């Protein structure tokens with residue numbers, strides 16, 4: 303039997319009666335956009351992040367774009383982002399007409415290196431005319447960034463911090479949930495995420511009442527009190543059906559992350575001693591949410607092909623760092639990010655989802671071992 307990277311049908315089947323009930327209730331109420339289910343989900347999800355407010359939007363990409371805009375990032379500003387991340391992180395920067403400042407990663411966690419952030423912020427500042435306004439740390443694969451060190455650098459350079467927590471629902475830094483650690487935290491509920499909807503959906507969480515108000519306006523065209531439009535916003539709303547279904551799933555998020563961690567620990571126990579292969583680590587202070595289980599090896603392609611022959615899916619996140627993408631290449635010609643460039647050639651994600659069985663996991667491990 304083939305082993306997929308992720309199987310969503312198993313999760314949906316386990317929850318089918320409850321999901322169907324929630325969906326039927328929405329159809330019966332006939333309220334489809336920004337209704338009571340959205341309001342409840344916003345409250346419940348924000349609480350799970352220890353944040354005061356949650357603002358449901360159409361996707362994780364929109365969450366990032368609107369959070370940056372609500373914090374005043376715009377034309378002429380620069381925003382520090384990692385280059386080893388999904389396209390959306392830097393897209394959001396371009397959408398607000400700012401420019402990305404690509405920062406290297408820590409090679410153990412694949413998350414933004416705070417020392418490199420400091421270095422690059424200093425040299426941008428030294429140019430005199432370029433204004434670095436924000437930093438977007440990405441909790442890649444579910445491992446939280448070192449938010450203490452990033453916070454120190456952000457204060458030094460007066461940067462607002464917008465967390466890209468798209469891959470990290472359920473992760474914690476020093477006991478505190480990610481998303482609630484910066485000025486705003488952005489989540490994606492894309493179906494494959496730790497908390498996945500049945501289509502696109504996203505949320506910004508924040509504890510600032512001012513930011514909450516601004517985001518609620520920006521997601522509906524910039525409409526404010528008295529139906530007056532003070533600025534140009536977007537149409538980026540979360541719909542009732544997604545919110546109702548996500549509420550059913552949110553109750554399980556904690557248990558699912560526990561199961562991911564258990565499977566990850568078993569992978570590591572079985573693979574750790576293989577030479578030439580690096581297993582994911584969990585830094586002190588971090589609680590990894592294991593959105594992905596990513597190994598690293600200079601012989602990645604050999605391993606990937608061997609797994610493929612056994613019917614086991616494995617995938618590279620991400621083969622091309624953003625500063626080398628055609629979209630960003632010309633603006634970043636002299637940029638060198640050695641750890642990012644090396645990691646992108648070596649990382650490989652193995653199958654991981656809460657419903658993966660231990661038997662399947664053992665089959666993946668023996669295929670990796672024989673490769």
Ligand SMILES: Cc1ncc(COP(=O)(O)O)c(C=O)c1O
Pocket residue numbers: 361362363364387388390391440466468469489490491492502503504
């Ligand atoms: C790190 C990261 N940031 C942002 C996003 C964008 O989220 P969405 O696909 O919901 O727009 C994703 C996921 O797709 C992601 O993995």
